[in-house]
Amino acid sequence: MKKRNVLLKICSLILTISYFSGIFTATSAYAQEDILTITQNAGYQTDEVYKPKASIVIEAQTGQVLWEDNPDLKWNPASIAKLMSVYLVFEAIDQGKFTLDTTIKATDSDQAISQIYELSNNSIVSGVDYPVKDLLYATLVQSSNVATVMLANLVTANDEAKFIHMMNDKAKELGMTNSTFYNCSGAETGSFNGYYKPEGIDQNADNVTTARDLAILSYHLLKNYPDTVSYTSPTQITIMENTPYAEVLENHNYSLPGLAYGYEGADGLKTGSSPTGGFNYAATAKREDTRLIEIVLGVGNWEDQEGELQRHAFGNAIFDRAFATYEYKKLLSKGNNTVNQEEIILDQDFYGVIQRNTEPAFKLAADNVTMDTGLAQVSPMIKAPSVSFKYAKKLKALQNATLLKNGSKKNGLSTFFVNGLLIILGLLFAALSKLLKKEPAVTGSTKRFSTLLIIGILLILVGIGLSVYTVLVGPWI
Structure with a gap:
């Protein structure tokens, strides 16, 4: 009998050890899975030579990080730098300095820049008036360097150096702690053949940023100027319609629905490539109430143009992982709720990011409801979701x-x-x-x-x- 009990205990111990070993092995395997493995498992044909140098995925409403790999590696973003220039253009419009219908008369220098073969451009003719709206399409769809320069010059009344300083000041304001800009378009100043030369700025320097900083920029761009996606989502668009200068622009974001790597819900943001930066990609996609932002930097190298397509494979794969794992939704409704066995009254609905098929873990502190997700904020300047409340009692x-x-x-x-x-x-x-009152009948009587x-x-x-x-x-x- 004693032997039997001992054997049962030994078997139970072995089973327990095996169970936890299996969990540990599975967890370790999951932890070691990198972006290359994720992309290959998603069915894309790729290999180590194209593996991105850095990447990050954040949720667009909360700024919470859902995936990251070397997010603080400093890198040349190439044309993704145009997003900062566009941010400053939208900000100037918001400040009433000009409108989308304001026109810019092209100069001889603008025409000369548009004819530089080595630069991505659209056609510009000296003396022609180009609406701001059309130049935004040219910047974000065609990745036109000349259109970006024209918009930058409009913002600062042709003070090219001032615009560069504005870019760097805005980067600091937004919390982009590892970014420095030397040009407005992503192309080295020296490649403009002297037609664009911000005074006092290093002509041969590349812009420097990180995946995290570009995610922060994209977060603020979409939050403050949500119409941005109307300029980044067309796969093809004609500018200067009904004029002799009409031009069809083609989008290089092949993850847009209908293109080679079409991804459901994708509607922006910007691609970028250069000899020193390889192939880069800033993207956003929305499914139901969940919008994600991702940055993929340093895919392949400039000599192998296959990297232009491969960046979309990696981007789509980590988008898939994030959408399958997390969702943004309403977690508590305005009014009476029971949280942590406390009766509380919320001032408004509470939305947040949560792992699918899990229950949220709320915290009540300082008259605010927050949620313990285990997710970091992409920037300390972007606070986690919270809603004020009052105890019902x-x-x-x-x-x-x-x-x-x-x-x-x-x-x-x-x-x-x-x-x-x-x-x-x-x-x-x-x-x-x-x-x-009546007078007494007898004189001398008492009152x-x-x-x-x-x-x-x-x-x-x-x-x-x-x-x-x-x-x-x-x-x-």
Whole structure:
């Protein structure tokens, strides 16, 4: 019998160890799975030579990080830098400096830049007026360097260096702690053949940023200027329509629905490539209430143009992982709720990011509801979701106290009214007693107080007495 019990205990121990070993092995395998493995498992043909140098995925409403790999590696973003220039253009429009319909008359320098073969451009003709709206399409769809320069010059009245300083100041303001800009378009200043030359700025320097910083920029761009996606989502668009200068622009974001790597819900943002930066990708996609932002940097190298397509494979794969794992949704409704066994009242609906098929873990602190997701914020300047609340019991007690206070105040006013009425009636009775007073029939007879006078005096005394009581003790009714 003892042997049997010992054997049972040994078997149980072996099973327990095996179980936890299996969990540990599975967890370790999951932890070691990298972006290359994820992309290959998603069915894309790729290999180590194209593996991105850095990547990140964040949720667009909360700024919470859902995936990251070397997010703080400093890198040349190439044309993704145009997103900062576009941010400053939208900001200037928001400030009333110009509108989408404002036109910019192209200069000889603008035309010359548009003809530089090595640069991505659209056609520009000197002397022609180009609307801001069309130049935004040219910048974000065609990745036109000349359109970006024209917009930057509009913002600063042709002060090229000032615009670069504005880019760097805005980066600091937004919390982009590892970014430095030397040009407005992503192309080295020296490649503009002298037609674009910000004074005092290094002509041969590349812009420097990180996946995290570009995610922060994209977060603020979509939050503050959500119409951005209307300029980044067209796969093809014609600008300068109904003029001799009409031009069809093609989008290089092949993850847009209908293109080679079409991804459901994708509607932006920007691609970028250069000899020193390889192939880069800033993207956003929305499914139901969940919008994600991702940055993929350093796919392949400039000599192998296959990297232009491969960046979309990696981007689509980590989008799939994030959408399958997380969702943004309403977690609590405005009004009465029970959280952590406490009855609370929310000022508004509470939305947040949560792992699918899990229950949220809420925290109540400092009159705010927050959620413990285990997810980091992409920037300390972007706070995690929270909603103010009141404890239902405290609110009810406060309401009762207010009601009692208001009731006491009301009763006090009523009491003083009655007290005053008694005094007035007493005075009235006294006056009537004098008015109705009769002279004595016999000379020398004793004067007597009339009944009305006695009643009046009593009413006055009672009124005065009750008023004193009300002041010293409180309402008597």
